[in-house]
Amino acid sequence: MTKTEPNIEKIYEENLRFWDEAWQRVAKPHKELPKLPYIHEITRKLKKFRVKRVLDLGCGSGWLSVFMSKYGFEVTGVDTSRSAIALGTAWAGEDNANVALLAGDLLNLPFGDGSFDAVICNSVLEHFRLDQAKIIFNKVHKILTTGGFFFGCFDQVGSGKGEYFELLDHTHVYTDEMRKGMMLRNYSDQELKELLANFDLLSFDKNNYGSRLVWAKKR
Ligand SMILES: C[S@@+](CC[C@H](N)C(=O)[O-])C[C@H]1O[C@@H](n2cnc3c(N)ncnc32)[C@H](O)[C@@H]1O
Numbered sequence: 001m002t003k004t005e006p007n008i009e010k011i012y013e014e015n016l017r018f019w020d021e022a023w024q025r026v027a028k029p030h031k032e033l034p035k036l037p038y039i040h041e042i043t044r045k046l047k048k049f050r051v052k053r054v055l056d057l058g059c060g061s062g063w064l065s066v067f068m069s070k071y072g073f074e075v076t077g078v079d080t081s082r083s084a085i086a087l088g089t090a091w092a093g094e095d096n097a098n099v100a101l102l103a104g105d106l107l108n109l110p111f112g113d114g115s116f117d118a119v120i121c122n123s124v125l126e127h128f129r130l131d132q133a134k135i136i137f138n139k140v141h142k143i144l145t146t147g148g149f150f151f152g153c154f155d156q157v158g159s160g161k162g163e164y165f166e167l168l169d170h171t172h173v174y175t176d177e178m179r180k181g182m183m184l185r186n187y188s189d190q191e192l193k194e195l196l197a198n199f200d201l202l203s204f205d206k207n208n209y210g211s212r213l214v215w216a217k218k219r
Pocket of ligand 1: 019020057058059060061064078079080081084104105106107121122123124127
């Protein structure tokens with residue numbers, strides 16, 4: 001029997017609702033730096049590359065944006081959740097951080113060509129279907145200046161607990177209480193390389209948790 005695709009647009013809306021509701025339950029911004037050894041490497045490398053304008057995709061309540069602004073970067077963050085953006089904006093204001101946080105969908109980024117010197121994306125693109133990730137990468141390529149940098153951390157997902165069903169492209173759609181509606185997809189090395197086909201790959205490393213850490217430069 002041929003497998004048929006459920007209503008993917010409705011599923012996507014439910015996924016956005018999941019993020020909205022998840023952030024509505026959060027009272028304070030996540031200010032503490034997660035113990036991610038590669039975080040300091042991001043600022044170090046981008047400083048070395050003389051980057052100024054940075055876009056943080058899926059910024060949540062802004063920890064990475066605010067952190068990077070302390071190193072002198074002009075940071076713009078985008079996240080679908082208005083609550084996360086409100087938390088992060090209040091924090092950035094109190095800290096006088098050079099950060100602008102916007103509520104919006106990564107599928108409709110409102111920036112013109114060449115608006116940024118670097119785009120960073122920490123554990124976010126796993127929440128998109130493959131066709132959507134292609135749209136986002138095409139846009140990222142456009143909004144980067146020529147020679148601009150992309151950094152992404154892509155977590156290895158799909159082997160943990162939880163109940164879900166699978167879309168045809170193997171995106172998991174969670175049905176259990178904790179993550180109901182959330183989409184999560186494991187990106188293979190081959191897929192990541194295809195998504196970055198218009199970039200020069202600078203490094204493609206795996207950390208101890210199995211996450212892919214990718215540095216790329218716009219041709
Ligand atoms: C796993 S969290 C990672 C947050 C942050 N980058 C970090 O490193 O802590 C994924 C983030 O992506 C956001 N997100 C999910 N789908 C999105 C979409 N379609 N457009 C914009 N942001 C989205 C969520 O609201 C959430 O803040």
